[in-house]
Structure formats: C-alpha cells, structure tokens
Amino acid sequence: MALDTLKDKTNVIPKTMAACRFYGPRDIRYEKVDIPEIKDEELLVKVKVAISGGSSLKTYLRGHPVLVNKELPSPFGHQFSGEVVKAGDKVKGFQAGNKIVAVNSSPCLKCTYCLSKKVSLCENIYFLNGAFADYICIPKEIVENNTYLLSNDLTFEAAAELESLAVVLHGLERSHITEGQIVCILGTGSIGLLFTALSKELGAEVIVIGRSDFKLNLAQEMGADHVLKISENEEKLIRDVKNITNNIGPEVVIEAVGKKETWELATKLVKKGGLVNFFGGCKKGEKVELDTYRLHYDELRLIGVFHHTPEYVRKALKLLEKNISLQEKITSKLITHRYPLSRLIEAFAMQQKGNCIQAAIYPEN
C-alpha cells in the first residue's frame, strides 16, 4: 500500500506551476500559472535547467520578434533541457522518464526553402517559448523534428546549450574555416566564445576582439591566440590586427555582435578575397556603409548566416556528447552564474553589468 502511494505520487502532475512571464520590456513577473494541457502529439517536460544568455537579456530589455509571443503576457525562455513527465498518446520515441533536450524551433520541412535544403530560411518556422518555468509543453513540430534523448554522458546544463552550439556550427561550416587559417572573431558573448573554442578545434589561429577585460580573459581560456580590446581608435585596432597577420588581414572575420559599427569594422579587417560572416543580427532597418573598392577590387565575400537547422542540431549534440573538454568549457566558462527561477531578474542585472556570460536558471519546484 505504501509503495503504491509512493508510485502514484511520482506520476502526479500538479495543476499549477511557477513561471517567469514577459509582460513587456523590463517587466518580467514570477507567478503561478496553469500547467499546459498536452495534446496527443505533444510532450510535457519538467524543466531541469534553462539558460539565460545574450538573446534572453536583449528580449528582457527590448522585447523580441520571435523569442516572446505577440500576445502578452508571453511565456519566456528558449534554451533548456529536462525530463518528460507525460507523452501524448500519438508520440513516438519518447516516454515519461526520458531525459531530453529540445531546441526552440522547427522548420516546416514543406516550403520552397525547406525543400531546397535552405532550412534556416523556412517560411513557416515555428518557435517555442516558455523555458523559464517549472514545466514546458513541447509541440508536435518540435517533438518530431528537434527533440533528442540525452545520453548519460551529458549533464542537463551542458545539454541546455545545444541551441547555441548548433547555431555556431552552422556559422562555422558556412565560413569554410580550415586548418592554419587566421580567423578573427568580433564579440565575446556566448556565441563569440563558442566560435573561439570551435575555430581552435578546426586548427585555426584565432584573434578575438571585444570590449571587456573579463570577457577577453574568458576568450583566452576558450583558446584565443590573440585578444584585442576595441577602442575609439579604429585605425590602431586595424593596424594591430594587420601586425598579427603579416600585414594582410585574417582570412575569415566573424561578426558576432550585431551592431552597425562592428559590421563595418569586419569588412575593414578581412584579407583580400577573404570572407566576412555577418552572424550577429542588427536591429530591424539598420543600414551599414561599405567601401565598394574593398568589395569589388579586393573581392570580399560577404555572407549572412542565421539560426540553425535540425541537421546542425544533431551534429551539435554528437559533438557535445563526445567532447568532454567542450562540455567543461561550457559549464565553467560560458555558464558563469546560477540562479533559482524566482531570481531571474537578478540574472539579467548581472548580465547587464557585463560580468556574466550566461546564467543557468533552476526551477525550484
């Protein structure tokens, strides 16, 4: 009898849960809400850890076109890992008790872009928000295309970084970095730091340019060969990069900031014939000035790379599972702080101060 009661208890899902919901810029409320009811093709997942990174902070400060819903208050938080507590009757491949990680979107796999294998340009991409909560419902599209079982080699914290890692792998492959090349990375947020670690693994020599000593130190710990501080004196910065690169410039420059000034700087730093990857998205409507001489006579190659695809998510998961040193870098250098869910706002405050790359957010219930 006692055992039965215990067994029943483990299967009981409460009716309400704690969640941090987005009411508008700088207005996040920790409150009690109903636990979502799942449909036949969906999963109900107990969030074990969620991540607050640069995009969550930006969303908190300014709102976001896709990382919160149009209708407010909106569920909030998009990077997480957890444990399935209930699987809909028609779900295949997952059941209660499975440890899983799901990324925050799924392409439709039916539109003209998906069918031509340009999946990150999908016209009907579906986004999921709501990881800053005790539980999250994973919809059919993401259950089918972008939810994965965790192997025992992975902690919930390392797994929750899957989305960041997948976007960086996408950016790296499209930059065609090869052994011995010099790569310059603008930006020292989580994405810039992951680009640093993975470019090193490809055998590149890496220069990182950033604003904060704390973050440039982390870049060195992630493997950067050279770190340079961005300053008012752009000419000097360009000269310093030239000095490191035998006076020719890096073969690849990756902009991982998302600002007009750094987009323009990237095109000034790169070697003739080199590639600039505009990886950091600027605010909508932003314009940049580019030197046509450099584009034409120096044959620069400029590309934009956005988001991830299920293919890169699967590659990122494989990489994460086998690469213990990368897991350690993620949980000790990228995740610099840990907070309970009720103190999410403190995590944002710490991120704003600049001494926090990412915070791991733990539900308390």
Ligand SMILES: [Zn+2]
């Ligand atoms: Zn599509």
